[in-house]
Amino acid sequence: MFEKLKNLLIEELDVDENAITLDAELTNDLGVNSLELADLILLCEEKFNIVIDDEDLHTFITIRDVVEYLETHKD
Numbered sequence: 001m002f003e004k005l006k007n008l009l010i011e012e013l014d015v016d017e018n019a020i021t022l023d024a025e026l027t028n029d030l031g032v033n034s035l036e037l038a039d040l041i042l043l044c045e046e047k048f049n050i051v052i053d054d055e056d057l058h059t060f061i062t063i064r065d066v067v068e069y070l071e072t073h074k075d
Contacts, residue, residue, distance in 0.1 A: 001067050001070050001071050001074075002022060002063070002067050004047070004048075005044070005063065005066060005067055005070065006020045006063075008040065008043050008044070008047065009030070009032075009040070012039065012040070012043055013032065013036050013039065013040060015030050015031075015032070016030075020063060021063065022062065022063050022064040022067065023062055023063070023064060024062060024063050025061055025062050026040075026060060026061065026062070026063070026066075030063075037057070037060070040066075041057065044066070044070060048070055048074055049074075050070070050073050050074055052069070052073070056069065
């Protein structure tokens with residue numbers, strides 16, 4: 001799941017591959033802004049065929065947070 005998310009960040013949001021680690025913070029370390037985060041959520045929903053609840057978005061601080069969420073909510 002980490003590699004899939006990493007590829008999305010690189011290909012769709014032009015994030016530096018070397019900066020993407022499990023403990024990297026989306027905004028502080030990777031520079032993802034609120035619009036890009038919204039794009040990332042939509043991409044994840046499409047790619048992984050899940051629905052991400054709006055109230056869960058505040059839990060997405062690090063890459064690990066997103067990976068764990070995707071792993072526990074996938075089909």
